[in-house]
Amino acid sequence: DSGVTQTPKHLITATGQRVTLRCSPRSGDLSVYWYQQSLDQGLQFLIQYYNGEERAKGNILERFSAQQFPDLHSELNLSSLELGDSALYFCASTNRDRVMGNSGANVLTFGAGSRLTVL
Amino acid sequence: GENVEQHPSTLSVQEGDSAVIKCTYSDSASNYFPWYKQELGKRPQLIIDIRSNVGEKKDQRIAVTLNKTAKHFSLHITETQPEDSAVYFCAASLGNTPLVFGKGTRLSVIA
Numbered sequence: 001d002s003g004v005t006q007t008p009k010h011l012i013t014a015t016g017q018r019v020t021l022r023c024s025p026r027s028g029d030l031s032v033y034w035y036q037q038s039l040d041q042g043l044q045f046l047i048q049y050y051n052g053e054e055r056a057k058g059n060i061l062e063r064f065s066a067q068q069f070p071d072l073h074s075e076l077n078l079s080s081l082e083l084g085d086s087a088l089y090f091c092a093s094t095n096r097d098r099v100m101g102n103s104g105a106n107v108l109t110f111g112a113g114s115r116l117t118v119l
Numbered sequence: 120g121e122n123v124e125q126h127p128s129t130l131s132v133q134e135g136d137s138a139v140i141k142c143t144y145s146d147s148a149s150n151y152f153p154w155y156k157q158e159l160g161k162r163p164q165l166i167i168d169i170r171s172n173v174g175e176k177k178d179q180r181i182a183v184t185l186n187k188t189a190k191h192f193s194l195h196i197t198e199t200q201p202e203d204s205a206v207y208f209c210a211a212s213l214g215n216t217p218l219v220f221g222k223g224t225r226l227s228v229i230a
Contacts, residue, residue, distance in 0.1 A: 002162065033217055042125075042208060042222035043163065056217050090162065094215075106151060106212050110162040 003027065004111035006091050012117045018079040021114045023091030025072055031055065032074040033108060034066060037088040049074055081118045088113045121146040123211050125221025132199050133229050140224045142209035143191040149211040152185060152192045153218065157206045166207075167194070199228045 003026035013019055025032050034046040045058035049068035060066075063081075068074040078085060092108040122145040132138050144152075153168035169176045169183045169192065176183050180199075185192040196203055206225050210218040 002164075031215070035220075043210075043218075043220040045217045045219065048217050055215075058217065106215055106218060107153070107165065107168070108218060110164070112162050 002109050002111060004091060004093050004109055006089075006111035006114050008114055009112065010115050010117075012119065013081060014119055015081055015083060017081050017118075018077065019081065019116065021076040021078070021089050021091075021116075023074045023076070023093075023111060025074070025091075025093030026095065026109060029093035029095050029109075030072065031094045032068055032072070033092045033094070034060075034074070034076050035090045035092065035110075037090060037113075038084075039087075041087075043090065046076070078116070081116075083118050086116055086118045088115050121149055121211055121213075121216075121219040123209060123219050123221040125209050125224060127224060128222065129225045129227070131227045131229060134199060134201060136199055138194075138196045138199055138203070138226055138228075140194045140207055140209070140226070141191060142193070142211075142221050143189075144211040144219075145190070146211070146213065147187075147190060149213045151212050151214075152183070153210050154181075154183060154194050155208045155210065155220075157208065157223075159205075163208060196226075199226075201228050201230050204228045 005024040030051045033048045035043040046060040048056040066076045090113045092110045125142045150171035155163035156166045157163040182195045206223045209221045212218045
């Protein structure tokens with residue numbers, strides 16, 4: 001167990017629907033990252049939140065949105081789903097902001113992922 | 120922004136042989152280069168990383184080398200074992216910017 005919790009583990013839905021993926025970072029970690037991993041593809045950065053605020057945005061579609069709540073958990077909302085949105089969605093957190101020994105390195109710890117299948 | 124290229128995309132080696140995976144990055148300001156291992160159906164896990172002020176780092180059978188001038192870094196696995204079979208990802212970042220990953224290398228160790 002990495003300490004990063006993602007729910008649900010698996011989700012099957014139909015095109016046009018909307019889903020919400022949830023992530024709880026490791027205790028004390030302030031930053032949350034969302035990555036998308038499609039079949040045989042690498043990890044594509046979607047969006048980062050730090051202490052409730054959006055910090056960086058990657059290749060995230062306009063149909064997707066995210067937020068981080070005061071308790072630091074984050075949700076990724078995917079709407080108007082298409083077949084191509086089927087993928088593994090990973091959440092990761094980092095302790096970079098609170099551990100001086102990291103020397104500024106962005107060491108990410110990933111959750112187990114949420115596998116989304118759009119039929 | 121940063122772009123990371125990774126080669127090869129697949130690699131098969133005999134058990135006991137060495138495996139080498141290479142990555143290049145585009146942003147000369149990047150200063151952190153981790154390697155993640157992802158077993159089938161599992162989450163990516165950090166196996167080794169290197170900062171830009173170091174040229175080489177070793178941890179048992181795995182090592183990473185960094186050439187800042189050429190903007191490339193490599194993962195070396197010696198005495199490969201079947202349990203080394205997985206997908207390996209390299210990544211690069213600067214400070215607290217998000218990690219940019221390569222597309223991965225599927226390593227198969229044949230017993």
